[in-house]
Amino acid sequence: MTLVAASAVPSVKAARAWRARPGLMIAGALAFCAIVYLLPMLSLFGWAFQGPSGTGASLAQLSRLIGDDTYHYAFFTTFKIAAITTLICALIGYPYAYLMATTGPRLAMLLTAAVMIPFWTSVLARSLAWMILLGRKGIVNEWLTGWGLLERPAALLFNSIGVQIGMVHVLLPFMVLPIWSILSRLDPGLPRAARSLGASPAAAFIHVTLPLSLPGLAAGATLVFMFAIGFYITPALLGGPDDLTIASLIEMVVRDLLDWPFGAMLSLALLGLVALVFACGAAFAGAGRIAGMEGR
């Protein structure tokens, strides 16, 4: 190996050029991101702290955000939706990921496909499907009343039930995949060792498997919570007037009220919250485990 490496780099100069080149190869992507990503983020700051007549700096937007209860309500709603979504995703995602990691290859493949197909299917198409399923005359209500399980159709759409169902559907893969990733790499000898030392299956799970998989659970919970607080499409389509989230509020402020400075301030607040959630998650699970997930 060292021999090959030595002959591959005939001179010190060539060695340096070879090692410098990978660094140069990120230049294109960096330039692109500087213009299409950093510049827009900076203009958000510009608008949010702009002075009253477009000059100077002011904290007027920030004090508006802090002072008004209507906006606090949107933050509260968003956090409530995100927390419930994260909890439900953890409760159904963990057992699912556990089976995915511990069953045979064929069944594991089936379980994986059932996660990956919705994961890469248009969120819009899926929200539409839920609208057809959950409406007052939707398929779920027709069947439930048809079988006599319900006397009258239940309100499942345009309220927080609809939002929760849609959110869990969109975000469940983000919980399952990191947990599966850590469980599938776990040495199966460890719980087996606990069993052979007399632990019951439940005890072996609680004292060995679960603690070792907690970083995966933390990464999943961080991803789900982080995406949930910024999500726009699902609450906008499946929610009612009471389900005003921060993302919907931003859209409303900018498009209906044309109030760019306040929209920018709300966006920065949302961005700050996402960063905070990411930082908390990274402290538990490690930033790499969270960022290693591909997703939308």
Added chain:
Amino acid sequence: MSLSSASPQPRINAGRSALWLLAGLTMLFLLAPIAVIIVVSFNDTTLFSFPPTRWSLRWYQALWESRAWREAGWFSLWLASLVALASLLIGVPAAYGLAKGRFPGRRLAEALLISPMVVPVIVLALGLYMLFSKLGLIGTPTSLFLAHTLLALPVVIVIVGAAFRRLDGSIELAARSCGASFPRAFWHIVLPAIRPALISAGAFAFLTSFDEVVLTLFLGGPRTTTLPKKIWESVKFELDPSLTAVSTILIIVSIAALLLVEVARRSRIQRLAKEVL
């Protein structure tokens, strides 16, 4: 071992069955909406009855005959293809640089390039709206191309970067020691070695653009109607059955992309197996 595992065996099976029941219900929950919308799209009536009482392709025909939907479809296809191409062109070298390079600020650069993935899309949309309106780009295909590429780029960097990290660096060194220049070794040795990752990165970059709504709503105009944008506008107006047909098309494109990725991955595994045996 056999003694200790013999007595609690029935209990594990009961636990396993409960797990499978839960997993089965979860699979139903995950796949039912997708299955239902596909089936409903073949309905003959304007009602969303399930299962359909009479089957027909009338909603697909209605789509095909509508010039607006056809144009939206072509525009989406073009846009997503260009976005996939562009994000591969700048993302693959960047992923290589991040995986193999040793330079100051590498981790910061990596964090910067991947972070658009976790920034809420609505925040990106507003920032880009402010920038693009200054540049007069709102409502142009260019604005959507740039914005979608920003979302697709991290997808490419994550997938291809993982492949570069797994790749044995000595094959590249071997090519270089045989006299291949850096670009030559990169093009003829390194890239073919990670072909499955290139295919999946391209496919997922394509899907990222093909299914994108929020940026398109903010930055687009009448000239830049994509399929998702047209679905969004129609949903807000009324639930038209042709929407189930468009949704089915979006779903089929996604499944086709996933299958392509899977086939690319498997053919590589089979080739490797052949070489080893």
